[in-house]
Amino acid sequence: MELQVNEKKYSVEAHAGESLLSVLRDRLDLTGSKYGCGEGSCGACTVLVSGAAVRSCILPASSAVGKEITTIEGLQKNGSLHRVQTAFLKVDVFQCAYCAPGMIMSAVSLLEKNPKPSAQDITQAMQGNVCRCGTYPRVVKAIQEAAKI
Amino acid sequence: MKQKEPIDITAPEQYELNEAPVYQFNMNRRRFFQAMGSGVAIAFTTYKSIGGVLSEELKAPEDQVGAWIHIGESGNVTIYTGKAEVGQNIRTSLAQIVAEELDVRMEKIDMILGDTELTPYDRGTFGSRSIPYMGPQLRKAAATAREVLLEMAAKEWKADRATLFIEKGEVKSRQTKQTINIGKLTQGKEIVKGINEQVSVTPPEKWKISGTSVAKVNGESFVTGIHKFVTDIKLPGMLYGKVLRAPAYGATLSSADVSAAKKIKDVVVVQDGNFIGVAAPDLHTASQALAAIKAEWKTVPQPGRGEIFEHLKKTAQERSGRDSDSTGDVAGALNKAEVKIEQTFHVDYIAHAPLESRAGVAQWANNKLTVWTGTQRPFGVQEELAEVFNIPKENIRVIMPDTGSGYGGKHTSEAGIEAARLAKEANKPVKLVWTREEEFTWAYFRPAGVIEVKAGADKNGIVTAWEFHNYNSGGSGIQTPYEVASRKIQFHPSDSPLRQGSYRGLAATANVFARESIMNDLAIELKMDPLTFRLKNLKEERMINVLKGAAEKFGWANYKAAPGHGIGIACGTEKGSFVATCAEVAFDRSNEEVKVLRAVTAFECGAIINPEHLENQIQGSVVQGLGGALFEWIDFKDGKILNARFSDYRVPRFGDLPVLETVMLNRKDIPSLGAGETPILGIAPAIRNAIANATGKKLFSLPLVPNGLKV
Numbered sequence: 001m002e003l004q005v006n007e008k009k010y011s012v013e014a015h016a017g018e019s020l021l022s023v024l025r026d027r028l029d030l031t032g033s034k035y036g037c038g039e040g041s042c043g044a045c046t047v048l049v050s051g052a053a054v055r056s057c058i059l060p061a062s063s064a065v066g067k068e069i070t071t072i073e074g075l076q077k078n079g080s081l082h083r084v085q086t087a088f089l090k091v092d093v094f095q096c097a098y099c100a101p102g103m104i105m106s107a108v109s110l111l112e113k114n115p116k117p118s119a120q121d122i123t124q125a126m127q128g129n130v131c132r133c134g135t136y137p138r139v140v141k142a143i144q145e146a147a148k149i
Numbered sequence: 150m151k152q153k154e155p156i157d158i159t160a161p162e163q164y165e166l167n168e169a170p171v172y173q174f175n176m177n178r179r180r181f182f183q184a185m186g187s188g189v190a191i192a193f194t195t196y197k198s199i200g201g202v203l204s205e206e207l208k209a210p211e212d213q214v215g216a217w218i219h220i221g222e223s224g225n226v227t228i229y230t231g232k233a234e235v236g237q238n239i240r241t242s243l244a245q246i247v248a249e250e251l252d253v254r255m256e257k258i259d260m261i262l263g264d265t266e267l268t269p270y271d272r273g274t275f276g277s278r279s280i281p282y283m284g285p286q287l288r289k290a291a292a293t294a295r296e297v298l299l300e301m302a303a304k305e306w307k308a309d310r311a312t313l314f315i316e317k318g319e320v321k322s323r324q325t326k327q328t329i330n331i332g333k334l335t336q337g338k339e340i341v342k343g344i345n346e347q348v349s350v351t352p353p354e355k356w357k358i359s360g361t362s363v364a365k366v367n368g369e370s371f372v373t374g375i376h377k378f379v380t381d382i383k384l385p386g387m388l389y390g391k392v393l394r395a396p397a398y399g400a401t402l403s404s405a406d407v408s409a410a411k412k413i414k415d416v417v418v419v420q421d422g423n424f425i426g427v428a429a430p431d432l433h434t435a436s437q438a439l440a441a442i443k444a445e446w447k448t449v450p451q452p453g454r455g456e457i458f459e460h461l462k463k464t465a466q467e468r469s470g471r472d473s474d475s476t477g478d479v480a481g482a483l484n485k486a487e488v489k490i491e492q493t494f495h496v497d498y499i500a501h502a503p504l505e506s507r508a509g510v511a512q513w514a515n516n517k518l519t520v521w522t523g524t525q526r527p528f529g530v531q532e533e534l535a536e537v538f539n540i541p542k543e544n545i546r547v548i549m550p551d552t553g554s555g556y557g558g559k560h561t562s563e564a565g566i567e568a569a570r571l572a573k574e575a576n577k578p579v580k581l582v583w584t585r586e587e588e589f590t591w592a593y594f595r596p597a598g599v600i601e602v603k604a605g606a607d608k609n610g611i612v613t614a615w616e617f618h619n620y621n622s623g624g625s626g627i628q629t630p631y632e633v634a635s636r637k638i639q640f641h642p643s644d645s646p647l648r649q650g651s652y653r654g655l656a657a658t659a660n661v662f663a664r665e666s667i668m669n670d671l672a673i674e675l676k677m678d679p680l681t682f683r684l685k686n687l688k689e690e691r692m693i694n695v696l697k698g699a700a701e702k703f704g705w706a707n708y709k710a711a712p713g714h715g716i717g718i719a720c721g722t723e724k725g726s727f728v729a730t731c732a733e734v735a736f737d738r739s740n741e742e743v744k745v746l747r748a749v750t751a752f753e754c755g756a757i758i759n760p761e762h763l764e765n766q767i768q769g770s771v772v773q774g775l776g777g778a779l780f781e782w783i784d785f786k787d788g789k790i791l792n793a794r795f796s797d798y799r800v801p802r803f804g805d806l807p808v809l810e811t812v813m814l815n816r817k818d819i820p821s822l823g824a825g826e827t828p829i830l831g832i833a834p835a836i837r838n839a840i841a842n843a844t845g846k847k848l849f850s851l852p853l854v855p856n857g858l859k860v
Binding site: 018044071073076089092095098099104122127131140 | 235236237238362364365368369371372373374375376377378380381383389431432433501502503504505506551552553554556582584585761762765766768769770771772773794795796800801802803804806809
């Protein structure tokens with residue numbers, strides 16, 4: 001199948017029903033998106049498909065054919081960080097940072113739809129992203145910071 | 150300001166160490182300079198007494214070297230320690246300490262962590278030991294390096310040492326204005342010095358880099374997804390591994406037919422004793438092969454969650470020792486007490502659930518084994534691999550890239566061993582990543598426990614009797630910080646049907662929960678304010694300070710409760726640091742929900758090294774603690790974990806966040822201590838006490854309200 005990832009076309013062979021996460025990580029070597037649960041309930045695998053945040057661990061790769069897929073690796077444009085990445089760095093959000101790519105992709109999707117989210121909007125949009133280190137207060141702060149950039 | 154000598158406040162609890170440390174050091178001087186290029190290296194030993202011996206040359210036994218600092222010709226400084234970065238941001242805080250003493254920029258410092266080939270032996274990253282033990286030694290080593298460099302410059306310039314100083318990586322002369330990069334000074338030299346224990350170090354009030362909020366080192370590699378966690382490693386020709394798991398704890402394999410799996414193209418099957426695993430060029434094929442294995446297991450009946458507390462009590466042993474304390478006449482004091490409470494507490498097993506599950510990548514080449522794995526004990530993994538494969542440790546290299554967290558849950562080696570076994574058979578590198586279900590089932594848990602307390606106080610609000618028995622969960626935090634004349638405190642090990650081990654704060658989460666609940670209920674019986682009651686029974690000024698600090702920020706004294714709202718307070722100490730938390734909850738009778746509205750946590754861990762990262766650790770501990778306090782518990786029956794998924798095992802999420810506030814008390818007169826564990830202690834009992842305040846309902850189990858609250 002043909003996949004369009006980070007503005008690049010890839011031709012990949014995948015098993016029937018193979019998840020988008022598995023294709024991205026194991027076949028395209030885009031390992032920024034993480035495995036956390038395999039059932040779409042932790043958000044570590046979040047990528048954008050046609051601009052919307054999806055859990056790539058439960059999305060068959062085949063259903064993303066013909067759509068624009070953006071992963072954490074594709075956020076930088078011309079070598080400069082996306083404003084959400086900049087804000088997360090500025091707020092110095094992370095501890096282990098394993099959840100970082102998924103958090104950032106969810107935040108990017110939120111800000112595209114809602115450029116000035118309230119604290120409640122952020123909670124609602126980010127509820128599916130787990131950070132076991134408990135950096136949630138800083139994630140909220142970073143998203144608010146990114147909204148100002 | 151003269152700092153107090155550190156005491157061994159962080160002695161590991163039984164669940165933290167399974168075996169005595171066997172020291173070992175791979176990198177001798179020759180190999181060191183071969184690998185690093187010439188320069189100046191400062192080594193320091195794990196034992197202070199040997200420090201002096203090292204003055205001219207490395208004479209101490211290699212196995213007692215704690216870490217190296219190397220200054221290369223480019224002026225780059227490299228620190229080698231066996232510590233592991235699991236998200237506590239130790240890479241940043243240890244580098245800050247060295248940057249301070251050597252006066253070099255943070256960017257010039259490289260930290261090599263957790264690599265058995267490159268770093269000296271370290272028994273592991275746990276018990277909040279890195280900052281109180283590694284920190285001061287590293288500081289002295291860096292200061293020693295500074296002195297060595299100044300002496301070298303003095304010799305070269307034939308100048309008076311006292312007129313020279315280091316600034317931003319350059320030695321400068323006050324008199325002649327000469328400058329030289331520290332790297333240039335070391336050119337072509339191979340100098341090894343030991344740490345000078347008498348060297349003067351920068352006191353906290355003069356810190357310029359320590360004590361400031363330096364951002365996470367390598368931060369950009371994490372927000373761009375470039376950082377390679379173990380699960381991200383891919384080697385040429387690498388296969389993906391899976392292991393056949395038993396259907397339950399304690400199950401034994403009766404028979405297995407692997408013939409169908411073997412017939413699948415490119416699949417390697419290993420059957421070796423009780424180990425059955427497969428490896429294939431992709432995970433999908435590996436999973437297919439695993440599914441094709443027909444195995445019969447024999448399971449054994451065993452206590453489930455419903456019987457666990459009875460079981461722990463029934464199998465408890467009498468034990469005295471470090472975790473026990475007996476003073477005065479408890480029975481007599483109880484008899485005379487004005488107010489008495491006798492209460493049993495239950496604490497469930499809970500899971501660490503690190504977001505990066507256990508993973509290993511293994512490669513055999515020329516009889517040497519290299520394993521990349523996420524572990525808090527790289528050298529422990531090396532030892533276990535040596536034992537399992539019966540090869541010398543020298544032929545094994547364990548590398549631990551900064552990993553997707555641990556919280557005390559990654560002391561063991563399973564995924565690395567499994568990957569190595571498969572790789573050996575396949576003669577190709579193998580990656581093996583545990584699924585979330587495997588992580589929830591086959592990792593180990595924070596122990597469940599039963600705690601029995603009898604307490605008495607006189608009419609003036611002085612606690613006079615204290616009897617405290619902990620069954621199974623452990624001895625950490627079991628000693629009461631309150632002044633009680635008659636007390637009996639005991640930890641009793643029991644038989645645990647599930648695999649259990651260390652967890653952030655260890656048993657202190659359970660012991661502090663029970664103790665602070667009883668303190669609250671005694672205050673209620675005495676009709677005293679719970680804060681006043683605690684202060685009345687405390688002498689430890691550091692505990693008093695955190696209690697007052699939290700209460701003041703929270704507005705404890707002037708709190709007016711809205712209907713259904715209530716407040717609670719709790720405090721604790723462990724690993725030499727102190728915490729107090731005040732919480733406000735709201736109870737909604739219509740849906741039986743308890744919502745934590747606010748939590749203010751005051752914390753004190755000596756001199757603060759990185760305020761932002763400290764605040765992050767405190768808040769992170771509180772957030773993680775919310776889960777164990779409110780709703781986390783492992784459900785199990787006959788050795789089967791029944792809620793081994795994030796959709797069944799509830800962890801704290803954004804929507805569970807109260808307003809979190811932090812008070813950080815900076816004690817520059819007290820050596821810096823670890824902060825990754827102790828801040829977790831206050832939240833559960835503070836919430837419990839707030840629920841009692843709001844509803845009158847006293848709860849005696851953790852988690853408190855997994856299914857809401859019925860009043």
